[in-house]
Amino acid sequence: MQNAFARFLKARKGLRGVPRYPRKPLDEILELLRFTKVKPYIPQDVRLLDVGAGDGTFLRYLDGHLQSGVGIDSHLTQSVDFGRCHLVPGYFPYDFETNTTFDIITMMAVAEHIPMDVFPDVADACWKYLKPDGQLIITVQHPRVERPLDLLKDLQIVEGFSMHEHYGFKPDCLPEIFSRWKLIKRKQWGFRCNNIFIFQRP
Numbered sequence: 001m002q003n004a005f006a007r008f009l010k011a012r013k014g015l016r017g018v019p020r021y022p023r024k025p026l027d028e029i030l031e032l033l034r035f036t037k038v039k040p041y042i043p044q045d046v047r048l049l050d051v052g053a054g055d056g057t058f059l060r061y062l063d064g065h066l067q068s069g070v071g072i073d074s075h076l077t078q079s080v081d082f083g084r085c086h087l088v089p090g091y092f093p094y095d096f097e098t099n100t101t102f103d104i105i106t107m108m109a110v111a112e113h114i115p116m117d118v119f120p121d122v123a124d125a126c127w128k129y130l131k132p133d134g135q136l137i138i139t140v141q142h143p144r145v146e147r148p149l150d151l152l153k154d155l156q157i158v159e160g161f162s163m164h165e166h167y168g169f170k171p172d173c174l175p176e177i178f179s180r181w182k183l184i185k186r187k188q189w190g191f192r193c194n195n196i197f198i199f200q201r202p
Helices: 002-011 025-041 057-061 116-129 143-154 171-177
Strands: 047-051 068-073 080-082 085-089 102-108 130-141 182-189 194-200
Touching (some): 025 194, 116 171, 130 171
8 A cells, every 4th residue: 555655646746738636635535545446457568548537647656557548538628648648638439539449448436427328429439449358447436425525525625526527327337338348346345335347348
């Protein structure tokens, strides 16, 4: 955990030309917990696509671990290159096009922001950009977390960036949305308030 924390401190310094997303200390703790839950499932030297990459903190957290990384986020205003990684602005999948396929696609704390009618397009795009036997890793909170988060935001304990997009997404519907994949892992943590799903493309 000490190494993970040191890696996180390095990652949060930010990138030139990329405004750092607003965070409070509790936001950063929750973000670090997500990173430490996901990283063990990411092998060394893979190509990774991070959907909802924010300001690229996760890709920077994985610095030196990846062969290459691409992140896309609707709040970015410009493309940025750093190390072996590239950030692009836009909405996935509508603003994303590449001939590259990836070993891993991550969507951390993103599913609860995606409207249900957009999910079929997201699933099709993930299928398109993921290699056979590649994995899609999703973390998503349980909807019962939303009220406590609203309270913490009102008390200015968390920033609650983009929380207005939450609509009570139910994680149990993910296996149906990504039904073409094989669900190889589902795990809960944090008093069963958070979920990680790992799907493998046949």
